[in-house]
Amino acid sequence: MVEAVSIVPTPALLKGETGDWELVIGLEVHAQVTSNSKLFSGAATDFGSEPNSQVSLVDAAFPGMLPVINEFCVEQAVRTGLGIEAEINLRSVFDRKNYFYPDLPAGYQISQYKQPIVGEGMVHVDLPDGSVRSVGIERLHLEQDAGKSLHDQHPKNTYVDLNRSGIALMEIVSKPDMRSGEEAGAYVRKLRTILRYLGTCDGNMEQGSLRCDVNVSVRKPGDKLGTRCEIKNVNSVRYLQQAVDYESRRQIEELEAGRPIKQETRLYDANTGTTRSMRSKEEAHDYRYFPDPDLQPLQLTADYVARIKATLPELPDAKRARLESELRIAPYQARVLVAEKESADYFEAFVAAVAKRTGKPLQDIGQDCANVVVTELFGILNKEGKPIEASPISADALASLQALKMDGTISGPTAKKVFEEMFATGKDAAAIVEEKGLKQVSDTGALEALVDKVIAENPKQVEQFRGGKETVITFFIGQIMKLSRGTANPGLLNELLKKKLQG
C-alpha cells in the first residue's frame, strides 16, 4: 500500500450568531455485495426483474427453511476489508435483528452485531484543494437486505416484492472524522471508487446498490462531540451534501436558540432539501439482537485472508502514486485518471500500447498520453455525456493515433482533427490519414517548393521580416499550412522558412 501524502485539511467552520461551529459527520454506507446469489440462499440477484421472481423459500422465510452462508459474499467482504486497510476478524458472528415489517419475511434480519467480519480501517479521501482527509473506518459487517414494500399499487393495500430480500449488504461504518458536507461527499465517492476497483460493489446509487445514512452533530471547536442526529434516505452524493448543509444549519439554529439537540432519526426529503424527524431515541426499536442459532460463527483462517489479499487489484491510491512516480504524470491528471476504475484501465491499456508501438519508455510518454486522455478524450466524452466504456475509440486505436503523432507522420494539429474524425466515425487513425492525405510533409524538397512559392507571392511580408519584424514568420507558416492542409512538418518548415527569409 502506497502511503498517501497527507495534507490534513483545516476544518471549515460554520459561522453562527454565537461564534464558530464545527461540523462532525460520520457515515453508514450500505453497499450491495456484487454476487450472483443472495447472502443465505441460492436465489438470483438481478436488478429490475419481475416482482417476486427472484425469491427462494429461504428468502420468503417459509417454515423449516434455514440460511446457509454464501462463501463468495464472505470473500467479497474480506476483499473489501483489505481494500480499506482494515483488520479482518477471523471469527465473526451472525446475529438476528428482530422487528416486524411485511417486507422482512422472517421477522428478523440476519446481521452482525457485536462481532463483525471486518474491524477498523482507513479511507484516504481526496479533497478538491489537493489535501487528503483520512477517514477512519469503525467496522464493516455483512447483513441481509429486506424486501420492498410497494404502497402505490393499490388504494388501500401494500404489496411486497421480495426480490431484494436476502441480498447481501456490507454496512461500512465510518468514524466521525468528516468536517463538511463536501468531505462527506468526497468520502462516499472515494469509497465507491475503492469498491468498484475491488469489484465488490457496483456503486450504483440510482439502483440503490450504495445507500447512506448520515450522522451529523455540531460543536464549538475544541468541545466534546455534540448530540447527533441520524439522517436516513440519502441516496446521492448531491443529496448527501444538501442534507448535511441543511441539518447542520438546523442544529446550530436550535442550539443558539437555547434548545438542545434531541438524539433522533431524521428523514431527508429530496424534494425540499430538508430533514424531518422520523423517530426519537425513545421510539427506537428494541431489536433484541442475539446470535442466530441457525448459523455457526464464521471462522476464517489467516491463510484464507492471505490468499484473498494476494488477488487484490492495485487500488486508486497506489495507482495514482505509481502514475506520478513512474509515469511522471502531474498530480491533477493522475487523480482524474484513477477516479474511475474504467478510466484508469483505459489509460493503462492506452499508454502500454503506445509504448509498444513507439518503443519509448513509459516515463517519457506518460504525461503526453495523460494529456490526450484527460483533455481530449474525457473532454469530448463529458460533452456527449458518455462514460469511458462507451468511447468509440478504443485504447488501442487511440494508441495508433498517438504513435502516428509521435513518429512525425502527422502533426499535432492534424492529430486533433483525426481524433475528432475517429470519435465521430469509429474509423482507424491510419485509414483517416491515408484517405485524407494528412500525412505530414517532411520531405525537404516538397516543402521547399511551397516555401519558395509563398515567399515569391508575398514580397511585402518578406520585406517586413527582413526589416526586423520577425513575428511575421507566423504569416508564412499559416499560408504554407493552408496550402499543405496542415500536413507540413512544423519543425522543418520553421527551419526552412528562416533560412530562406534570411537568405
Add this chain to the structure above:
Amino acid sequence: MADLCDLTLAEARDGIRAKKFSSAELTRAHVDAMISARPLNAFISETPVIAKAMADESDKRIARGEARALEGLPLAIKDLFCTKGVRTTAASHILEPFVPTYESTVTSKLWADGAVMLGKANLDEFAMGSSNETSYFGPVENPWRKPGDNRARVPGGSSGGSAAAVAARFALGATGTDTGGSIRQPAAFCGIAGIKPTYGRCSRWGIVAFASSLDQAGPMARTVKDCAILLRSMSGFDPKDSTSVDMPVPDYEKALTGNIKGLKVGIPEEYRVDGMPAEIDAMWRRGADWLKAAGAIIKPVKLLLTTYALPTYYIVAPAECSSNLARYDGVRFGLRTKGDDLTGMYEGTRGEGFGREVRRRILIGTYVLSAGYYDAYYLKAQRVRALIARDFANAFNEVDVLLTPTAPSSAFARGEKSADPIAMYLNDVFTVPASLAGLPGMSVPAGLSSDGLPLGLQLIGRAYDEETVLRTAAVLEEAAQFEARPPVWWKQ
C-alpha cells in the same frame, strides 16, 4: 398369519423381504388400525391414499429385488416435518391451511429408503408442551390407562401423537423431534423407545423450528433395534443445514452387540430430585443393577449444575422461539385475519393463530432478549448452558454413558397439570440437561408403575456416540423384558 400390527419394525422388514406378506398388506393393516384408533386423536392428517401408493411402489421394488432399508414400512410423521403436498400444521391454527411445496430432509431420506407415510401425527402446538394438550387439533390420548380408572391420560409431549401411534400399534415407528425431551418423555409415558440423537446428526431443514439450537429429530419405535434402524436412515449431513454435522453415519443396528462388559455407566446423583416418587428411584436402581449384571461398571458421577438446567432451558428455548415464530405474521402463508391496519392484522393473526402456551413462550422469549434484560437472562443462560455442557464433558472423562430416569412421574391425567405451567415444565427436568449439551439421549421402557403405567429409563451418551447409547439401551431392554401392552379400549 399373526396380526401384522404386532410385528416390530425389524420383523416387518424381514417379513417383507422374505415375501411372507406384502407392503400393501402390512400398510393396509396399519391404515385400518389407524382408522379404528381415531379416538386417540393421534393424527392431524391421515394419508391412506399416499400410503397405498407408496406401499404399491414398494411391492414393485421388492418384486424386482430392489428393496431398500425401510422398504414398505408404514410410519407416522410428526406434523412438524414439512411434507410436500401434504398439509403441515405444527398443530397450530396459524398453520392450519399450510401445504408445503417441499419435503423435509429427514422425511426425504425416509422415503428414499422406501418407508411409507401413514399420516401426520399430532403434537403440542409448535412442539411446545409436555402433554400434547396444547394442540389446536385437540389433545392426544395415551393408549395406556390406569387399571380401574377410565380417565384419559396424556401421552406426553410434544411428540405425543407419534408415541401413541407406535404404542397402540398402528405405526411401526414414527418420527419425533426433541427440543427439551419431546421424544424421550412421551416414549416413557407410552411405554416405547425413542432416541434424540446428538444435535447436528439429523438435518433440521424442513422441520418447523421451535428452538433452533436445541431442536433435533429422532425416531420412536417399540424396540431399541427399530430405533437403530430408523435412526440410520434419518441421519446424515445436509448442506442445507449449517448446524448439521459432516460425519459418517454408522450402521446403528450393528452396534447392538449385547456386550457391555467393562462399560462404565455413570449415575448422576443430582438427578435424585426432591419429591421424586420412590418407585422411580427404585426402577432407576434396578436399571443400574441390570447393567451391572451384564458386566458394566456402575460409577456415581457429579453433574452439579443439573438444577440450573430447567431454568436455563426456559430462557434459551423461548428466546429462540420468540424469534423463530416471528415469521407467522399473516403476510405470506398460513392464517391471516383482517385488520384495520398493519398492526391490527398482525395482532389479530398472531393473537388468534397462536394458542396460550405458544403466546406465553413468545412473551417470555421477547422479554429475556429485551434491552436491559438480555445480560441478566439470555446471556447468563448461555453461560450456564456452556457450564452444563462442560459438566457433562467432565463426567464423560470418567464414564461412557449415563443412566437416569426419563421423567419424574408416569403419565398423568389429562388436565392435571395444564393450569400450572411450572408443574408441566418440571416434566422435562431429566431430559433438558442433555438437550442443552446437545448430547444423545434415549428412553427405554423399563417397567410399570404401581398403578400400571409405563416408566422409562434414560441413557445419555457422548456427542456422536449414539452407538454406545443404543447398545446399552438394548441391554436394558433385554433385562427389563417389558412386554406389557395398553388395553385396547379404543376399538369399541
